[in-house]
Amino acid sequence: MNDDGASLTILLQCFFLILTIGGLGSALFYFIGRIRTVPEGHVAVIEQLQKYKRTVGPGLYLLRPLEAEVARIYVRQREATAIVPNVFTEGGLPVVVNLRYSYRLDPQFMNRDELYYSDGDRWEQQRTLLKRVFQNLMTEMEKINTERYKKRPPQPAGQGKRVDSIALFSPFAGEKALPLQNALEPAVRSALGQHGIMVTAAPVLINGLTLPPEVSAAYTELLSNDFSSSARADFIRRMRNASPNLSEAAMVHLLNIIQNPSADVHNIFSGGTLNTDILLEKGKTSSRSSVQPSPPPSAPSTPPPSAPPAGATASPAAQPAAQPAAARPLAPAAEGFDPDYALVEADNTLLKTTRVDSN
């Protein structure tokens, strides 16, 4: 009996020992099983009972009871080339801004929803934030009156109205490019930083501007049709479709520029890209074009008619109507009077009189 009792006790002790060891083993296995690692450059998002609990950084970590890792965020520094669409220059031209910067993500500054963003969502978020940055910057830049604008030299008489083609791309080009560049970096850093997108110390660069493909295509067609009036009308229609917000004045300015293109302007509109070199140039001469009267559609090389010598007879055989659009100079401007193109002999032939005492 005593032996039986002792055996039972030992059996029970063994059972509890095994149970304890088993429990401890299971606990150990469970513990080991809850150990997780986060690779370098990532942050893990942890939920408990499907509710956000915390984030953990790279290295070992232990999932607490009922916790689960639901997402990993790649936070390592990376280079970005952001495409910010539909930014309107001071000239009213819609452009796509190509922006280069480097950033890393910091989940501490993200709100809860932003932690769950996919790469696509985060990319879209950056585009939206950058769009807003540019909207604010454009407003600020409009207020800047640079010395060049204050002290613009008077235009020499008879040389046509000078139009600065770079001004169409201001403030991305010309004298406002530098202030824009200086203001851009802190603005981008602040706007993105509030959402955990930490822009690094590397500079934020405008890598170039791209014109909407519709604009380039319309320009190419206008060029191939020798700027004929119907091609111009078509160009205007297409521009209106491509950029409904383009003001009337900006449209006129744009037409003035592209009808008198410099090599740069031609490259920009035909290639659809304004490169960094031009962006950094401060109102360079080659980017300015003198807007003379537009070339006639049919005879672009027709020389301007010259005034006839005194006493010359007005020739009834002249054909003014055939070349009305021939380039002719502006008449010398007089203060207080509207400018006009110089009268030429052809105008006399063109004009009929209603005088009854005609002699």
Added chain:
Amino acid sequence: MALILNRYTLDYRSEVVDTILATTQHGYSMCLVGLAGSGKSNLVTFITQPEVLARLPLSLAQKTHIVAVNCAPGMQPPAQLYRAMLHELEPIAAKVQYTLPAISDETVYYELRKTVKQLCTSGEQRIVFVLDEFEQMIKHQPLELFEELRNVRDEVRTTDNFAYVAITHRMPQCVVGNQRFANSKLYELLCDHVYAFCPYRPADAVAMFNTLAAKEGVTIASLDRERILGCAGGHSGILRAILLALKPHFGVTAKRIVQLAEEDGPVRTACEHIWKHLHSSERTALLALLAGETPPLWMCEFLYKRGLTSEVNAPRIFSPVFEHYIAGK
């Protein structure tokens, strides 16, 4: 004598009115180029009166409609112009029982085209749009607007039932605007029919002077009237200004009338108005003329056609008052 609107004789400006009717009846558009203050607005008022159409054969008169739209200030949105044009078409639409649709700024241009097409083709009506102060449009509007105006006409070009009469101070192709008007399709319509709009013929000048005197409640002796008319050179603005400046004592010498051009007052203002709206080449030529130089023959012809000088070969400025004003420059 029967007067239209109590001021215009039936043959008022007949040389211009006949030209307009003859040109537009063939579906040709035209441009009238007139000195500032030479009575262009009076002409617009007159020509839109139904009595004027009595000069046409009855069959044409019944279907012809001359309507005017003021293009000033020229900077308004195109939709505003189209709306004004459409508004002028309302009575014609009512005549052919065509109901104008409700319009918005987005659709007004298309409705204008549609209405013109309907009236000129199905309705067989003949429409002449007088575009007063058209120079303002050239100065401020892009070519697109002129292309659109051209398209309105092109829609019905085969019917000869639609024409424009644009009114400007200067030759339209010389006006500096946002873009060269000479490159527009509308200019192609106008350039073969550019007519100078001269000061009044003597008969019109007398009639208008009498109307002005009656309006001012003054009676002017025949000799005084002849003197004033001679000094004004038939220019409506100068004529009115002299009347206002002399009122109520008109028995002054011609020298005194001419001197009004150098004194502050309506006469000087009228002269300044003309001077300001001349072409710069015309100003130069007139100054040269007064300095004893002879401008090129073509310029002499041009000045004569414009009504700025009285002759081609021995040009003299049309009005002694205006001549005195220029001499003071």
